[in-house]
Amino acid sequence: MKKFPHTYVIVFAIIVFVAILTWIIPGGEFERKTIVVSGHERTVIDAQSFKYTKNNPQTVEILSAFYQGFVNQASIIIFILIIGGTFWIINTTKSIDLGIKSIIQHIRKLDNIRLVKSIGSEQIILSFVMIIFSLFGAVFGMSEETIAFIVIFVPLAISMGYDSIVGVSITYLAAHVGFASAMLNPFTIGIAQGISQIPLFSGLEYRFFCWLVINIIAIAFVLFYARKVKKNPNISPMATLDNIWKNYSINNESETLIKPTRKHWFILALLSIIGILFSLKYYNTTIAIGKSMISLPIILVITIFFIITSIFILRKSVQYFILNLLLTTIFVLIVGVLGYEWYIKELAALFLALGLITAWVYGFSANETVKHFIEGAKDILSAALVVGLAGGIIVVLNDGKIIDTILYYVSKSLDNSGKFVSVSMMYLFQNGLNIIIPSGSAKAALTMPIMSQFSDLIGISRQLTVLAFQFGDGFTNMITPTSGVLLGALSMAKIPYSIWFRWILPFILILILIGWLLLLPPLYWHFNGF
Numbered sequence: 001m002k003k004f005p006h007t008y009v010i011v012f013a014i015i016v017f018v019a020i021l022t023w024i025i026p027g028g029e030f031e032r033k034t035i036v037v038s039g040h041e042r043t044v045i046d047a048q049s050f051k052y053t054k055n056n057p058q059t060v061e062i063l064s065a066f067y068q069g070f071v072n073q074a075s076i077i078i079f080i081l082i083i084g085g086t087f088w089i090i091n092t093t094k095s096i097d098l099g100i101k102s103i104i105q106h107i108r109k110l111d112n113i114r115l116v117k118s119i120g121s122e123q124i125i126l127s128f129v130m131i132i133f134s135l136f137g138a139v140f141g142m143s144e145e146t147i148a149f150i151v152i153f154v155p156l157a158i159s160m161g162y163d164s165i166v167g168v169s170i171t172y173l174a175a176h177v178g179f180a181s182a183m184l185n186p187f188t189i190g191i192a193q194g195i196s197q198i199p200l201f202s203g204l205e206y207r208f209f210c211w212l213v214i215n216i217i218a219i220a221f222v223l224f225y226a227r228k229v230k231k232n233p234n235i236s237p238m239a240t241l242d243n244i245w246k247n248y249s250i251n252n253e254s255e256t257l258i259k260p261t262r263k264h265w266f267i268l269a270l271l272s273i274i275g276i277l278f279s280l281k282y283y284n285t286t287i288a289i290g291k292s293m294i295s296l297p298i299i300l301v302i303t304i305f306f307i308i309t310s311i312f313i314l315r316k317s318v319q320y321f322i323l324n325l326l327l328t329t330i331f332v333l334i335v336g337v338l339g340y341e342w343y344i345k346e347l348a349a350l351f352l353a354l355g356l357i358t359a360w361v362y363g364f365s366a367n368e369t370v371k372h373f374i375e376g377a378k379d380i381l382s383a384a385l386v387v388g389l390a391g392g393i394i395v396v397l398n399d400g401k402i403i404d405t406i407l408y409y410v411s412k413s414l415d416n417s418g419k420f421v422s423v424s425m426m427y428l429f430q431n432g433l434n435i436i437i438p439s440g441s442a443k444a445a446l447t448m449p450i451m452s453q454f455s456d457l458i459g460i461s462r463q464l465t466v467l468a469f470q471f472g473d474g475f476t477n478m479i480t481p482t483s484g485v486l487l488g489a490l491s492m493a494k495i496p497y498s499i500w501f502r503w504i505l506p507f508i509l510i511l512i513l514i515g516w517l518l519l520l521p522p523l524y525w526h527f528n529g530f
Helices: 006-023 061-072 074-092 096-111 115-117 123-139 144-159 165-180 186-196 204-231 262-283 298-316 318-340 344-362 364-379 381-399 403-413 419-433 440-458 462-478 485-494 497-524
Strands: 032-037 041-043 285-290 292-296
Touching: 006 061, 006 381, 061 123, 061 381, 074 096, 074 144, 074 344, 074 364, 074 381, 074 485, 096 123, 096 144, 096 318, 115 123, 123 144, 123 165, 123 204, 144 165, 144 318, 144 344, 144 485, 165 204, 165 462, 165 485, 165 497, 186 440, 186 462, 204 262, 204 462, 204 497, 262 298, 262 318, 262 344, 262 364, 285 298, 285 318, 298 318, 298 364, 318 344, 344 364, 381 485, 403 440, 419 440, 419 462, 419 497, 440 462, 462 485, 485 497
Parallel strands: none
Antiparallel strands: 032 041, 285 292
């Protein structure tokens, strides 16, 4: 039996295939113009400006595309390496292991409640985590941030008797299901509606219904698989490979708790002072939820929470104090993304600070800290490499000048189609295009100027066109090998792409079918905003 190709082989094969297309598809380009969307400048297509250009077939250029792919994806690559180094430092302290054991013990206590026992405490926990991450994806477009959570929830899932696929599903998959069925996602809905010149975040009611339907299906799919793995771990395609996580000694009962010293109380005092100073400087944090703006002293609340909980936790052990640092970091991450538009650079700095503070708290020397960080970065290097390689696909498409030609051909092919066929084709096109342009923001800027005007010609609501884009953009994100976030998350979880592809393909096909069915009601009946 032949082995499924390695992820690197798959990516290289796609690059070669795309290079062949540059010899077949003629070159073409649209003119771009800059418009302001929600206070931000966006470059969009002038739908009437397409013209054919000289072909630029790609041959040996595919080799330089690898280099340029690494350059273009540098931010995600560096983020992955910093996350790997930071969490290796944290894992070395055994803090996460102790936290996982404590969580499992508390979960099992819930089974003493009759109602919880009838449903299953673990099923409730898995569902709750998925709903939280889905809301993150639906409200503020959580995507790259999920990579940081993989190293927490994968070992947790394995310790509960599941596998690494379940751990990735309750974080990465849940967030991207929310991203695809979002109500307020500024990176897809916000940009697409702004370019389409319809009220920002309108059509919220029907989108919320779509979010409910899609999430019920996602949770049911993951729970069904989780139960099967729980009953028979050998049916998991990761049954052998997950031994890598099990070897981290999560169930090491001999791990002793380290009692605090004066140094640890000094660190707590110093961090508290820093938190208070930041609270005074950024007293009110303004968070945008849809059209609403809410200003609250969130940083002050987080600081007070950290100080009070740390006083009690530090009395117990240094490891639990490190866990509290991790929890506080996650709160700061959420506030930074929602209130201050943080992106990968800021998140990388945040986790680097977490790693350095953890090393100081635990007592690592400077040389030991560097050693552990390098070991973590080395362990996750394959994830960083595959993200850069995938970026080469986009480079070949752009350099070959065929992306605009593909867009033009599709828009022309829909000219004489009816409403039903046109909506279906737009939806399938967005799903297909997502394989070569996984960025929702970039795809919105490329396609919506054409699709929104085309929808006017055939009498389709622009809101429905945005919904078709939204579904098409989100679903295939979870399977496309050109997504740096997907490959980063899988590599962080040590799941080969081939195994993930086979496991998630049925779920993606179900989502695509459900998404298509959800596009039909607004086509025939009036909904608010459509």
